[in-house]
Amino acid sequence: MSPWCGRPPPLSWGRAARPRPSRPSACGGRCARDRERTASAGRPCRLLPPDARPAVCAGRLRWALTRGRQETAVREARYTPAGGRVGARTVVLRTPRSRVTTWIPEDVDELHRLHSDPVVMSHMTKGVQDREQTRARITTWIAEHRVRGWSRWRVEDDSGTFMGRAGFGEAHGTGHRELGYLLAPARWGAGYASELVAALVRWHFEHLDPARERELRAYVVPGNEASRRVLEKNGFRLVGASPQAPDQLVYACGSDPAV
Numbered sequence: 001m002s003p004w005c006g007r008p009p010p011l012s013w014g015r016a017a018r019p020r021p022s023r024p025s026a027c028g029g030r031c032a033r034d035r036e037r038t039a040s041a042g043r044p045c046r047l048l049p050p051d052a053r054p055a056v057c058a059g060r061l062r063w064a065l066t067r068g069r070q071e072t073a074v075r076e077a078r079y080t081p082a083g084g085r086v087g088a089r090t091v092v093l094r095t096p097r098s099r100v101t102t103w104i105p106e107d108v109d110e111l112h113r114l115h116s117d118p119v120v121m122s123h124m125t126k127g128v129q130d131r132e133q134t135r136a137r138i139t140t141w142i143a144e145h146r147v148r149g150w151s152r153w154r155v156e157d158d159s160g161t162f163m164g165r166a167g168f169g170e171a172h173g174t175g176h177r178e179l180g181y182l183l184a185p186a187r188w189g190a191g192y193a194s195e196l197v198a199a200l201v202r203w204h205f206e207h208l209d210p211a212r213e214r215e216l217r218a219y220v221v222p223g224n225e226a227s228r229r230v231l232e233k234n235g236f237r238l239v240g241a242s243p244q245a246p247d248q249l250v251y252a253c254g255s256d257p258a259v
């Protein structure tokens, strides 16, 4: 029986100690090593019923799943200094009164309530969004967080009640991270956004992405005075108008003002 089929190989297999077998590709029911072995031993892998024809051998699939889970855990540990989980969501960071978490697909209704509110979206360049657009955005944010460890995240209060969203996106192809945030109107004027932005700025400088600029950017529509105030209180300075987005003001922050 092939080592792939009996049990998944340990991740620590060193080349010097034991050469790593080449990855078996789709084996039509038997991996390459099985074919070699069974040709001489004359018996099939016991994990694969003779009539089963999976795309990959069972051992390889189990190994990939185990490895995938371990890699995800390592990545999340690296990107979650405040750590922990709330239900199915991972906590990315905490502020004194709120938590920033990853999304699950079921969050679409809560976010749609904000995305469909013309008052909330009046200063957002994409404007009001329908349920399908909101669902697509959550799907993208879940994938982005898995792949690169940062995206736009969900914000909740200490009791787990949804408050809005905040996090990072790509700044109009300039190579910078762009900070963004949006809270439910019931929470406005109580200092939540200022707290969140302070924590996100700290997170940014503690988790710099080597593939991107150090400076953190934020884009604000002129007239969004609350947002401008939140940024200025947290060390952002007005850089000017954006050549990539001429209808917005560019704010930049080169270092964590709290340090």
Ligand SMILES: CC(C)(COP(=O)(O)OP(=O)(O)OC[C@H]1O[C@@H](n2cnc3c(N)ncnc32)[C@H](O)[C@@H]1OP(=O)(O)O)[C@@H](O)C(=O)NCCC(=O)NCCS
Pocket: 120, 121, 123, 124, 180, 181, 182, 183, 184, 187, 188, 189, 190, 191, 192, 193, 194, 195, 219, 220, 221, 224, 225, 226, 227, 229, 230
């Ligand atoms: C922008 C937003 C996140 C602010 O949230 P918030 O929790 O009310 O913000 P805070 O309470 O932390 O701070 C708001 C600050 O702006 C000030 N402010 C509010 N409205 C203002 C106005 N019209 N003019 C001047 N200052 C104003 C507040 O006084 C406060 O400053 P202070 O703490 O010095 O008193 C919230 O209004 C929101 O979600 N808006 C819709 C989405 C949005 O515009 N996102 C930003 C896109 S760039």
